[in-house]
Amino acid sequence: MILRRVARPLLASMFITGGINALRDAEGHAQAVKPVIDKTVDQAGDSVPEAVPTDPVTLVRIDGAVKLAAGTLLALGKFPRLAAGALLASLVPTTAAAHRFWEMDGDDRQQQTIQFLKNTSLAGGLLLAAADTEGKPSVGWRAKHAVREAGKQVQGTTDAVQKNVQKSQKNLQKSAGRAGAKAGKAAGKAGKATGRAGKVTGKANRTFALSR
Template structure:
């Protein structure tokens, strides 16, 4: 459908653009998210495996790679539901790390961060829709239930009462 061919690249564009920007200035992005990461890692101490990277620059680069890769996949229609899910998984911590309006006292800056937070919440809504979009085909759940009913009818026809 033409709508998906237009909507997916539009939705994906902000993630691709943001991922490229994060790769170009990984150090700057890392400084912004470092307080959030430190708080988060303190709260989950002993829960995360040792192999999970904790360096903010590395995490920014991983997040940027996810945004670029999943954004390109969504834009081109390759595994769009998975791509949307990955972008959503990237958007939530990014939003919590970079738009912490509840910590800001200065009214103008606070209002700007509220606006960015709400914008990201709106993007999350679009990604949720894209995650659930089956492209006009029945969902896997529907197909599974239908297949089970057909199998049950066939078994009733073959097996004696």
């Protein structure tokens, strides 16, 4: 969509520029956030893992690299939702550290308030970009749909098995009925044969008695 091709580079331009500037002048940017970082590290104390960098210059460079890389991906439309999420994760601590307007007075307070609100506006745009599925179903929807489809298939299989069982039972009942009917007919025939044999025997006995 043309709108996304235009909007994504516009949204990413601020982050790409900020990332380049941070990498070029990491020391200068570090001076602005150093008090906040030092205060945070002091409050955390020994709970900060050794693998986590606490040097302001290093943190500024990492933040600049993230902004540059993720901003470029967003501008190009490559993994846009992931890139927007990375930029948002980078924007929040940067805003909290560099634009603490509530600690300032006068013109500085006004300027930092503007910067803070500008960043919150960018955060809103990043939230929209991170949630944009480009008209495709979201992962959550697809997962729920897959579960429903699996449930329908299981129910269909269960119904088919029940129908087959019921059909088999009916066939067995019919077979048993036919076998019973045949057995009844055979018993009837045997009874008739026995009756005829009895008659023949009776006649033979009467003939024998007369001949004596």
